Amino acid sequence: MADNKGSKNPWQELWKELTKPPKWMKDADNKPDAKKDNGKKAEADASTRPKKRQPPSWWSWSQSDGVPVRKQRKQARRSSGSASGEPHSPKPRSAGSSRRTDVRVEAGHRARRSVPRSRPGGMSPLSNSRDDPSRTALSGIQGMIRRHGFAPNALNLYGLTATKVEPFGPVLRLRTNRGLIALKKSILAPKQILFLHEALTYAAEKNYTRYAPFVLTANGQPYVQVGGETYYATQWIRGQEVNFRSMQQLAASSRSLAEFHEATRGFEPKGYRPEMLFDMVPRFRDRRDELAQWKRRLERKSRKDDVDLLYLKLIDPYLEQADRAIGVMKGPSVRAHLLYEEEDPVLCHLDLTPYNMVWAQNGQVYLIDLDFCSFGPRTLDVAHLLRRALQRSEWEEGVARHVLVNYNSLRMMSLAEYELLYGLLLFPHRFWRIAYQHYELGHDPHHLGFFQLAEAEEERRNQFLTQFGKQVQRMGGGL
Helix, strand or coil, rough: CCCCCCCCCCEEEEEEEHHHHCHHHHHHCCCCCCCCCCCHHHHHCCCCCCCCCCCCCHCCCCCCCCCEEHHHHHHHHHHHCCCCCCCHHHHHHHHCCCHHHHHHHHHHHHHCCCCCCCCCCCCCCCCCCCCCHHHHHHHHHHHHHHHHCCCCHHHHHHCCCCCEEEEEECEEEEECCCCCCCCEEECCHHHHHHHHHHHHHHHCCCCCCCCCEEEECCCCCEEEEEEEEEEEEEEECEEECCCCCHHHHHHHHHHHHHHHHHCCCCCCCCCCCCCCCCCHHHHHHHHHHHHHHHHHHHHHHHCCCHHHHHHHHHHHHHHHHHHHHHHHHHHHHHHHHHHHHCCCEEECCCCCHHHHHEEEEECCCCCEECCCEECCCHHHHHHHHHHHHHHHHHCCHHHHHHHHHHHHCCCCHHHHHHHHHHHHHHHHHHHHHHHHHHHHCCCCCCCCHHHHHHHHHHHHHHHHHHHHHCCCHCCCCCC
């Protein structure tokens, strides 16, 4: 019997062969560990020194030479040293290697960090850069002017240098080398601005100077045109807007208006002449027809909102007032007066709101913003001023008397003017203006509150008109 003790088991050999690892694993185990860093990498990762914060991407480009700042700094550190201040030894170069890259980086680094040397005459080679304080301030002012929709070049045409900009409604108040200036972007044509300048010069010759005079260009023009827009500048009047609730300021406003009317009487423009406003009946009949047209439109409207319902509730008494006012304007004495005034007209302001009248520090009232100024009966301005004052005093009769006494201190109003004044106050001007803004310029739910204010004042308004009409009749007026 043969001895099998020293023979190999074939099944064991097969198992070893199947479980033997591949050759590449054996090579990896036997390979010497040449890349071990002895814990240096872990020690570096655990360092407490903070990493340098990188700037945002929008800051990475230099404005001086167009080279990325981050790349410049990285390349500069390679040549001059690390960020921690430790010396850095560059790799040795061959004799024929080019130094063009290092020269460009070092030149850009010097241009960015070094102080520019002055040129003869005091001009710096980088005088238009952001490092120049005067240039920086000027660009900031121009930026503010541009943000408000104005062209900075308009000041250059006037020869003005602004140091401060403040918006005031549609104008900019500028602190300049010629004092405080009001700059306005105007919808007026150049011929209309020339007309206003000529009219105010005529008033100044007749000793009326309570207005904001135009600032003239080097060519003597009262306006400039930049980018298709027309601008004009006036001297800024120091003061505050008139308070119509103050009897003192209301009296000064009435006298200033009367003096303006008399100072512009007899003015003959050399060029452009605006349309005269003596055709009172056709103008107010058009407004009356608009009120009736809006009523018919709303009656046909299927879905009415709160503003529409309130308009339909109030419109009929206002239409009756409009018809009565037009009847007064058709009277023979009023028509005769308008024909007479047309021969020797005055200039009317036509926009006598509190913010267009300035109560100055000397106790006088100045008229500003005369863009709508035109020839017409002076009663138009008196009615506008009186209506504004009465609305703020709940239609007190004493306020009307105060305005008329001060206005008549210069030249008395005639009986026909009182009749016309009654007709102008009787017409529902406030109601028509709110309706025009709502139905022609754009629907606004806030207009409901304006209609409610007009409704709330109507009782006091009717009482005043009744008393004022009786007084005109006692004076001999045919109302």
